Amino acid sequence: MMASGYNAKEEDGHHSGAPGNGGAGAVKSKKPDNTAFKQQRLPAWQPILTAGTVLPAFFVIGLIFIPIGIGLFVTSNNIKEFEIDYTGIEASSPCYNCAQNYSWNSTSSCTCKVPFTLEQPFESNVFMYYGLSNFYQNHRRYVKSRDDSQLNGDLTSLKSPSKECDPYRTSDGLPIGLPIAPCGAIANSLFNDTLELYHLSNGTRTAVVLMKKGIAWWTDKHVKFRNPGGNDNLTLAFQGTSKPVNWRTPVFELDPNDPDNNGFINEDFIVWMRTAALPTFRKLYRIIQKKVDAPTLASGKYELEVSYNYPVRSFDGRKRVILSTISWMGGKNPFLGIAYITVGSVCFFLAVVLLIIHHKYDNRCSSADIPN
């Protein structure tokens, strides 16, 4: 579009009706400059594929990729991961009853205990995730349904949330109602199961200490999310707002004991607000700090106590809890290693095949110039 109006005639200078510019510039020779750029002699390189270049390249790629792949694969395999599905769809599941009797409005939570056994001890920090499947947190309208300036503590947005939040903008869905404090569908569907972990050893039931802070991104916690009017007296700050429809408690009671983890800067809330890209996802829930003298989670029997609040049956979802250690490459992910190994092997294989072909069928003295 930029160039569409380019007018050849004007380039040569207004041909007609033009007095006296016919000779303009004629004094200068029209000879083009003899520069590398103008004569298109800039250095260029075009790879020409010959046996001499292709074979070593394949070998090198193979030899580099396979060890990397093996390294990645081993690392990934060393990561310990344990997954418990507590959805309670099957009748045998301890949470079956809770799942059946679910209602958003029930005030008392239904608790179920899921026992499990760790075969191996978990060393170093253990990350505890909850996982949901079939939950389309990436739905276009769902993703948009939030007000970032409200979450950032903006007072005007607090009172009149963005239109994006509709229909979770004001209580009753009416414009006249109170503004909902964390407005929008994302906040409204906050995961509200409470998970606790107990170690059963020798008949005693010891609670495993779960760290609930440090699970959110630093920037989220300190930059993106802020409580309106600072962290003191949130009750007052959130006055005149209404809690999201599905919530049991208002936002300023998410963690009443810790003012640094309450309101919008509650880390569970922050983690939830960072929407997942895929319909099956896991979100960090707690961190189990490693112990100095013993494995973080010794092998043995454990019990997961779930206060079952979050309904997933409506969308055929599943709920899981995942315990996992991490390594330098992150969580357990064997794919990368396998991919590296595969590519490396294919290259190596091809290299060998081509070498044989080259050796067998090439009858020319020089193999350097295969025409492209």
Next chain:
Amino acid sequence: MERLHWLGQRCQQMVDQGGARGWYSAPDGPLGAGGCPATCRLSGKRRTVIARRGPYQAEYRAISREYQGNAIRTTKYSLLTFIPINLFQQFRRVANLYFLFLVLLNWVPAVEAFQKEITMVPLLVVLIAIAFKDALEDYRRYLFDKTVNHSLVRVYCSKQKAYIDQHWQDVRVGDFIRLSCNEIIPADVLLLYSSDPRGICYIETANLDGETNLKQRRVVSDLPLQGSELTPESFYCRIECENPNNDLGRFRGYMEHSSKVRVGLHNDNLLLRSCTVRNTQTVVGLVVYAGHETKAMKNNSGPRYKQSRLEKRLNRDVLWCVILLFSMCLTAAIGHGLWLQRWTDPIYSIAEQVSPTLAGFYVFWTMIIVLQVLIPISLYVSIEIVKLGQIYFIQNDLALYSEQLDSGIQCRALNITEDLGQIQYLFSDKTGTLTENKMVFQCCTIHGVQYPHTQNARRLALYEEDVAGVPGRSLTLRSGCSVRSLSCRSMSCGHSSTSLHSLTREEEEEEEEPQGGAPCSRMAKEVIPDPELLKKMSCLQATSLCGAEACCLQATSLCGAEASCLQATSLCGAEASCVQATSLCGAEASCVQATSLCGAEASCLQATSLCGAEASLELNSIVDFFLALAVCNSVVVSSSGRACHTHADLPHNLTSRLLAQGEAGPRGVSGALGAAGVQGEVGSSTTATPSQAGASRESTQLGPGTDLVRSNVALENPRDPTAVVLTDMGNREEGVGAVGAPNVGTEPLRVSSLEDPAFCHSGPTAANEQLIYEAESPDELALVHAARAYNCTLRGRSGDELAVELPGAAGRLHVRLLHVLPFDCTRRRMSVVVRHPLTGRLVLYTKGADSVIMELSEHPDVPAGEGYVKIREQTQNHLDVYARDGLRTLCIAQRVLEEDDYRAWQKGQLLAETSIENREELLLESAQRLETNLTLLGATGIVDRLQEEVPETIEALQRAGIKVWVLTGDKQETAVNIACACKLLGPDDQILNANCGSKDACDALLQDLLSEVRGTGEGPGRPTLGEDKALPAAAVGGFVLVIDGRTLEWALQDELKGGFLELSRQCKAVLCCRSTPLQKSQVVQLVRSQLSVMTLAIGDGANDVSMIQVADVGIGISGQEGMQAVMSSDFAISRFKHLRKLLLVHGHWCYSRLANMILYFFYKNVMYVNLLFWYQFISGFSGSVMTNSWILILFNLLFTSVPPLVYGVLDRHTPADTLMERPELYSSRPSSKVK
């Protein structure tokens, strides 16, 4: 010459199409001045113009209301209208509309994909950028208009009764304006007065069409005020003319005097806006069209737009993208509907419930916004930018730059660079394209006798070698040409010109000139006369002069006997020489001396024997022949003497002679030298008188004599310098006596003019003096120079008189030019009617294509009997020989008119000239009436050398798989000869001749040839129709079809064209001779449409314009024939050899670059869109994207725009030298051609 044919064809076209199509109109010159017959019907309305300051003021006000003023406004916008108009213009582009549609769609809440504002960003960026560019351009135009409108011109003001300076913009229709030399004409002006006594004015139309040669304009004929300067107050005439139109070559109307007498007006009377007045001191004219109604402004059309084939294909691919987009969106919509049905009330769904169908519908539109990247709208922008880059590099290629002409390649069409890489058929003109179009007279045949001019031929050959060695030829060109501007400058110094630009322009001019149309290389000027012919001519002189009494009488009468002799002596101040002169003047003495000096009794004998009836007929023919060469043309003569003309050209005999000296300047002496040179050739140089030799030392030689001869003379006669003052009488008689040296007639007063500084050119500049001929066609130029070599010199042209020097009659003769019947299409000839200077009879001289003249001269008026038939036959034989040698042939004929006949014809002609309607037809008819019963005088052969590297280029192109056709207006033999020379025709090739007279014969012939081709050259399995065989001709000698114009006419008809095409496909090359411009374009059209191949047409002249316009790629060669071809071409190159690199390297590169770049563009878009699309499968087809929306919106505009551009401009698919060495690589392109 070909361009004349072309003019005719154009006229026919115009008639056929009713003038519906607007094409570039041929700039008129003296040649085309008469225009073509039957162009347009006069649109019912006419314009009446009367003088604004004249007596009819009230009426003026009434009629001039709707006439535009002279202010021009080329800007598109004004301050107020800029935004709405610019926006409107921009939204006429589909791409912008699409963007707008997306933006609007995003504002629909249910569909909205991104934040509303984001989608607007790219659109706004693009709109603002373009608006900014437009505004800048417009502002530049505005400034330019302002300078133009505020230029000054002298307009007559009735209050002050004088011409006062006014701005251009204040000029109105009906104003009288006065212009001086070198001023630019501010409006279309009817020429009413010129300081030139013959009412002539010269203009240069370089600003209009790029042609730098001078064109003649004349004052409206029969103007009662002729002679004295016009008084606008008393201008009672009323002018009726056509409404404004854009035809530069036509202007019709009449002027009605107060006495109700009507005078026809035509193109010759109109000075066009933006041309420059040259060589004329003052002109006065009446403004007829002003401002935007001028022809120049009406012709101001934009650049040509051609759509390349790749672009057409691209459009189809974009359409596919649209289909893909829709199917993707549909998939998403259906998917979303189904997905939504699975859940009753998921926690993550937005509560408002819509039916899955409706939700799907919404998603469809959302997806269109989301996947908008797929439609590569910015691709069009990118392609344009890439093409600009490609053109930049093409224009900067040193290999396409010609040092000699200082011109590189001009890319006039900006968007078909890649078509250069797909050419399959190349149609080339011959003259000026394959050849130099530097016409040089080589030989002639007169009265059935051939004069081979062997020396001349040898000189040409020598010259050719010279040229190869010497690169600095342009220098001579330049110095040769700059004289004109010098003369003009000297004038404008004398008369302070008010022209705004005159001073600056002049300085630039000198540099500019060599590129102009008129070739004035030494090459064309110097013709070595044929000794045989010279002898005859000298005999002619001898007979006429030796005839004792008569000769002496003539001599005395010419010189004014005593008086002039006295004058001469007094001027010379040398009594002794006078004595010598008078003594030599005696007829007897001269005759004696003649015989003795010649040292050859035979020559005198021959002379006497030739005096016999038949011989005299031959001699007459010879004189007539050269007179015709000198007279029958449209050559404009200019020299440094021109300035004198305007000062003091009086109809007085003596003064005019003196002026002749002025023109000739000191070289008058060199004229004598010419005689000396001739003498040398005849073999009597040993006896050359000392005085001549002395003269030879004095002067700078430029006459027909060669340096060699001169030095001989000089060496043999180490001489006393006093001989210079020798009287001319003596000199003359000696010269005549010796060999009847031609040109002597003018000598008597030469010395005197030299002596007298009062005459114009005695300063040092006069040493440069030289006649400069300027003609539109190089042929004419060559002929005039040839005539000059035989001392039939065209000295000057002024109105209806030509100043000519003739060998037989001493002195400068004024030939009254009674009529010029300019060249045109149907006639293919040009004629002049003159009063013969010697016999005093009315003679019509005709010069034209041999076929036409031969036909017309079958039954001459003059009863010449068998002799004539024989002459005709012999001439025909010679013509055939010339054609075989690859010469261009022209025939010269004459007709002696009876006074009564002429008068009768004149009446008809006058009627035709003054008629406003059907003027052209009537003129044609009238001309044809006159040009009958011609007597053939002879024919000329003009050589036109091949351009350098033409054979190599053609060979390379053929190896590249391009079929080369040569379409020429020349004779078959000439064409075949040239084809051989340029390796179009190899030694093994078999020529298939197709000449036949009727349609049926043509049909049969085509079938015959076809079966012959099929039968011999190939095995059984070859397909006859269908896909193009790679190149069968590359095997043992291909076939070359040679077809002439008449056969082509048949072959192009609907029923036969299939066979013709089939045949030509089998041939390696095709030569079309004697083809008209219309046929050229028909052939191109036929091949292009029927075979659906990519065609390229290349040519240099106006006759190639239609062909260039029809072809996919039109290439013009900026050469000798003006600028029409260049103006209508897509690319203009200066030499044919440049085609090789242009096609093989740049074409190849541009095509591969652009094709790959487009693919690259599609690839990246489809890749990205696919990501987005597949993500829908895991996001419930909800239209969500996994990237930031900014990335999505600016993906094409910002984030991925540069790599394809760089690729498209800079990538080198294969190195240039490889492509040049292996033309075969080129053909791998079209095989994967887009269809």
